[in-house]
Amino acid sequence: MKKKVLINVFLMLAVMLLAGCSVSKFIPEGSYLLDDVKIESDNKEIKSSQMNLYVRQTSNAKWFSIVKLPMYIYSASGLDSTKWLNRFWRKIGEAPVIYDRETARETREEMEKAVQNMGYMGATVDMDEVPSGNRMKVYYSIHSGQPYVVERLTYDISDSKIAAYLAEDSTHTRLYEGMRFDVNVLDEERQRITQYLQDRGYYRFNKDFITYQADTMLNTHRVGLTMRLLPYRRTKDDAPQPHRQYTLRNVRYVLGVDFAELSEDALRGLDSISSGGVGLFYKDRPFLRPRVVTDYNHLHPGDLYCSRNVQDTYSSLARLSVLKYSNIRFDEVRLPGDSARVDAYIFLSKNKNKALSFEIEGTNSAGDLGAAASASFIHRNLFKGSETFTLKLRGAYEAVSGLEGYANSNYVEYGVESSINFPEFMFPFLSSDFKRRVRATSEVSVKFNSQVRPEFERTLASAAWSYRWSRRGKATHRFDVLDINYVYMPYISDAFNDYLDRMDQVNPLLRHSYEDLFIVRMGYTYTYNSAGGNAMKAAKSNSYSIRFNIEESGNLLYGFSRLVHKKPKYGDAYQLANIDFAQYVKMDIDFAKNFVIDDRNSLVFHAGLGIACPYGNSRSLPFEKLYFSGGANSVRGWRVRTLGPGSYRGDGNTIDYVNHTGDIKLDLNIEYRTYLFWKLNGAAFIDAGNVWNIRTQGTQTEGVFKFNRFYKQLAVAYGLGIRFDLDFLILRFDGGMKAINPMYTGKDRYPIVSPDFKRDFAFHFAVGYPF
Incomplete structure (x- = not known):
């Protein structure tokens, strides 16, 4: 009851704020607030979104394309600009856009010229002003008329060598008889020919040497088009001469x-x-x-x-x-x-050969706060071949809460990692020409990490060799030739051992995640981004990205072991240096699509699927390779590692996070992003997903993937977020609420109907966009 009262009070205050933020005081007498701009076209080939480029004055920004809240925030300030509070409201808000009739006419003229350049020479654009009080709506109506079509196409090229080149490249021309007389296409053809000739020795050639002559036939919409090549002149007074190849x-x-x-x-x-x-x-x-x-x-x-x-x-x-x-x-x-x-x-x-940097960061793992610090040393020219040597030291501390019965309730981590990056393929028998054509890097790295938790101590050591390369375009490839990881568990507390004993009835494979283990893996990752990896371009244009990853571990070792011994000497698994090694195959695919609504609003869709299968020498995946759900980049109504598998609820124990893992993961996300004010952007999102196991683990049958029920076990969340865009860094704050909770039955399964803020809300802080 109290919560409903607070919500009603908040809504009343918001209504009062908007009502009190009178925009009229900022509208000069006789002027109008530009309320909206609409573009209509009678031709499907001329899209309104194309014409938005020529609009010189737009109305105030709308949050989520609904309400002009930045304008109302600005209007909350008084007329006295010397007061600090008024200056503050104006800084974070947006001044009302006062309609400028002259600018609107220029927009109409530019739009008309643009449509005519598309081949609709008789096109007109009407501008209608619709006032309502002190507000103005402007409508632009495009009447394209009949397009002009190139009926006859001829070439006037006296330079026989260039004529031969263009004939050789005729399949790539943008010009053809029957095409619409589009000035933009004609200019693109000039650019294409210029680039083509500059790639063949014509150092002094530019597009101004290519001109067009268009003859329209009387009372028709047909055009005779001639492309003409002008001779070379260094200056206007020089005698014409043939173009030279340099x-x-x-x-x-x-x-x-x-x-x-x-x-x-x-x-x-x-x-x-x-x-x-x-x-x-x-x-x-x-x-x-x-x-x-x-x-x-x-x-x-x-x-x-x-x-x-x-x-x-x-x-x-x-x-x-x-x-x-x-x-x-x-x-x-x-x-x-x-x-x-x-x-x-x-x-x-x-560049500077050497650099030293320090980093301090705050951490928040499932509500447990901590801090981390790191120091990095970089040498950018180790062997005078631009090899980049990196050495990084890192330490972290976190206060772990909710662990009863432990004298030590701290989490301490320290580690060191080093790598050398070579700016080429470091592989024998590759020709210099191949290395020159392919943009590649090779990297060798070693890492050591020690984690000291109240429940256990874990040491991870690894060494890896990998290649990354790309050709012309927007795709990158990564091939991990060899990645060796050694997991060593020097200490497990009695309480955690007792927990693992109890969990043997529920999840008998869990114990294998906390034993000494070798992981010898190979992997390949393919990434494609239609924006070419340009984050700014991706955010402001329709774009999409695809990421595919596949990796395997232990197959070569298993095959060699089977050749030497038909059966394992000790236990159920073959060993390397008296330690079990993992054998599995894992595959992930991610897809994200960005739909730009306008320069301030966009809609982003993301889907991710991952499947991992242990077999042969392993009964379960290594803990580091298991999937988990919830958190800042998944289903944001749950904290990290608190969702799934399936409808598994858990016992509420803090240590139970180890059970909220699976072999299969599905994430579905949709997010509406909008510009707020200053450097702040907002988001409204809906997330769905979960993790599942491939096979039954003890009595935990509710976490097994079944085609006839997995869709019923999808968790759904919704929420709002704030992004603080610092240009070089994006700080993200998301608040998610559970909508459908597969871990419960009855009315608790649908918290969207009867939400409990304490139970159903999760707050996340992260760096960068979630997808």
């Missing part, structure tokens, strides 16, 4: 030195060395091995100038962390009878 004469890398004027004289006084036909110039000593420079170089003396090779060289050099930046400049050789040659100068600026 060849690279010299390719020179200049390390740690820069000069404004490109000349032979500028290189005097520098030491030099030649490698692979490329000259390296430096002072004192080069900070990169000559072979490294030539392996990342795509420009070679004697080759035709190619703009793609220039960009590939930039991209390759960008992978070298030792470089602060690179700059490629060309000098045209001006010699009698030899004017079609250029010298390439590539200037490399050195």
Whole structure:
């Protein structure tokens, strides 16, 4: 009853606030508040969303596309801007947008011009103003009319060599008879031809040398289109001449030195060395091995100038962390009878070799607060090949609550990890040309981690070798060739041992997760992002991402062991160095889709599925490989590791988190994201998911996956979130409420109908978006 009263009071205060935030005081007399802008089109090919680009004045932002709360927050301030409270409301709010008729007319003209450029030469755009009190709604109506169509397409190209090139590439042209006379397409074709010719030696070519002549036929919507190639002129007064193909004469890398004027004289006084036909110039000593420079170089003396090779060289050099930046400049050789040659100068600026950083962070694991600190050392040029060496030390402390009967209620973790990253494929028999084409890194790493909990102590040691690579495009690949993990349990408390004994009746495989174990795994991960990994672009445009991962462990060891011994010597499992090794296969797939509604609102959908199967040498997955549900990136109505498997409820014991794991995981999420004010964004979300086991574990049958009931065991949550966007970092605060709880029956199964805030609410703090 008290909660309902508080909710009603809150709603009344919100209504009073909105009612008291009069916008009228900020609207000058005779002016209007721009209430809304609508675009309508009589042609399905002309979408309103396309025309939004030309709207020069939009109305105030709406939270979740419903209410203009930022404007009302601003309006809560008084007219006296000297008061700090008024300044505060104005800073976090948004000033009312006052309608500007001249800007609206410019929008109409720009929109009309844009539609005409799409081939609808007779198109018109009407603008209707609909006032209501001191508010104004503006409607733009697009009347496209009949499109103009290219009936005849001809080419006027006197340069026979370029004509032959274009004929060779005719299958890629954007122009064809019967196409709509779209000015945008014509310009795209100019850009495409320019890029095509610049990749074939035409260093001085630009799109202004390509022009169009369009002849419209009287009283028809048919166009005769001629593409014309203009001859080359350095200046307007020069005589026309054929376009020339340029060849690279010299390719020179200049390390740690820069000069404004490109000349032979500028290189005097520098030491030099030649490698692979490329000259390296430096002072004192080069900070990169000559072979490294030539392996990342795509420009070679004697080759035709190619703009793609220039960009590939930039991209390759960008992978070298030792470089602060690179700059490629060309000098045209001006010699009698030899004017079609250029010298390439590539200037490399050195980054700081070494860096030391410190990090302090707060932690919150299922409500237990703690702190962690780490120190990292980076060397970006360990062997003068831009190899990145990293050494990181980390320590953490957490106050564990709810563990009765333990003298020590602290969680302490410390660890050290080190890695060396090579900016290429470190593998024998690979040619330099292959390494140059594929953007790859190789990494070797070792880690040691010690966890001291009240219930047990765990030590993890690992060593790994992996490759990561990508080609042109938006896909990346990761291949873990070998990843060896050793889990050592030096101490298990008597109380935890008793707990494992009791759980043998419910989950007899649980004990295997707390025994010494070797994990020798291989894995492959494929990631595709339609935005090309650009987080800003992904957030502001329709985009999607796919992630697929598969890994296996123990198969080679198991096969070798079976060759040597038909049966295990000790127990039920084969061993490596007298320690059991894990054998399993695991597969995950994630999909996320971002639908942009406007520049302030978007809808994001995410689906994730994971399946892992232990077999052969293992009866259960290693604890680190088990799935869990709940938490900031899953079903946010539950705390991490408190949901599932299936309808398993648990005994409420703090240690029971070890049972809330499974071999199968399903996550379904939908989130509406909106801009609030200043650096704050909001979100409303609905989550669904759970984890399940593949086979029955003791008496815990409610956690086993069954096709005829798994959908009934899906947990559902809803909630709101705040994101604090610091440009380089996003801090996220989410509050989730349980809607459907498969762990209960009866009315408690549907807390959305009768919520209990203490029981059904979960708060999460995280860094970055959940998906």
